[in-house]
Amino acid sequence: MRIDDALIWAQFALVNSDSALLDAQVLLAFVLQKETVYLLTWPEEDLAVAQKEQFEALILQRINGVPVAHLTGIREFWSLPLKVNNSTLIPRPDTEVLVEAALNIVAADAKILDLGTGTGAIILALASELPNASCTGIDFSDKAVNLAKENAQQLNIKNVQFKQSNWFENITGQFDLIVSNPPYIDKQDDHLKQGDLRFEPLSALVSEQEGLADIQLIAQQAPQYLAGGGFLLIEHGYKQAVAVSDILHNLHYQQIKTIKDYGGNDRVTVALFNHSKQNEA
Incomplete structure (x- = not known):
């Protein structure tokens, strides 16, 4: 699965979220251990099987309401x-x-x-x-x-x-x-x-x-x-x-x-x- 395809899939999966795209980007960047700008720069890059599975598991937890900050363990405040x-x-x-x-x-x-x-x-x-x-x-x-x-x-x-x-x-x-x-x-x-x-x-x-x-x-x-x-x-x-x-x-x-x-x-x-x-x- 490519990065852009993964984000599209996640947006549809998170259809009930007010911040579906942002949630998907933050979680995928977390899985890839990259900044979110990387997702926009290299949309054609493929996810490894383990990365795809981890991302899908995180999206499922987000669908069930678990906060993104709890899934990543990090929240930025005052930079x-x-x-x-x-x-x-x-x-x-x-x-x-x-x-x-x-x-x-x-x-x-x-x-x-x-x-x-x-x-x-x-x-x-x-x-x-x-x-x-x-x-x-x-x-x-x-x-x-x-x-x-x-x-x-x-x-x-x-x-x-x-x-x-x-x-x-x-x-x-x-x-x-x-x-x-x-x-x-x-x-x-x-x-x-x-x-x-x-x-x-x-x-x-x-x-x-x-x-x-x-x-x-x-x-x-x-x-x-x-x-x-x-x-x-x-x-x-x-x-x-x-x-x-x-x-x-x-x-x-x-x-x-x-x-x-x-x-x-x-x-x-x-x-x-x-x-x-x-x-x-």
Whole structure:
């Protein structure tokens, strides 16, 4: 089977996927251990029998809903190739909005904490851009912590450490910036039965109080760990911006602002906590 024929076959097989061609290209490039541009450059090249069989097996798993990132074990985020598995969320492109927002407000030598780090995507992106920053990522899951450590080692990023902690439980010291992509989906949300979410850990997706419980807890406890004039950045659901802003306002945060993702949806809310201003209040 030629490369172009394999892609045509896979597209038809993945007819129910919104990204059939892209899925097919990524999986075939993975099988061939080539960049996707190779598929366009050498469409007439033949697959070996073993390559054809591996590709067909991967397409079958994709038809059954297994995420492409789980099939390849890799997802790119902020141009960083990250190892992924089913113990963490698969990094989403829209989360890069949080990284952009953080880079716009933080100093080059800042102390940064990432709550619920998962693969380490957010904190590794920040650490790669801010080599003089001191970066820490925490996660409740030991498996996630180990995966994040693997990614840091693979990427040779030295200014980051990872530890196990249930939110702030094992955290000491203060930070200039705290970032988080916490669980924020309501347990009744039908999206949990669709797409890649079916294969990701519910503990990293679902939160009580209509998805706001963990955000509320983080916002309440963060001031104890924020240096004077420190910022909190939280990713949330596209319908939660008002609720998150209200939580932050009621806890005396200032300069509250919501940022839209690449699809134009409310996605990240940033706020400053100034201890002196709170004392004045």
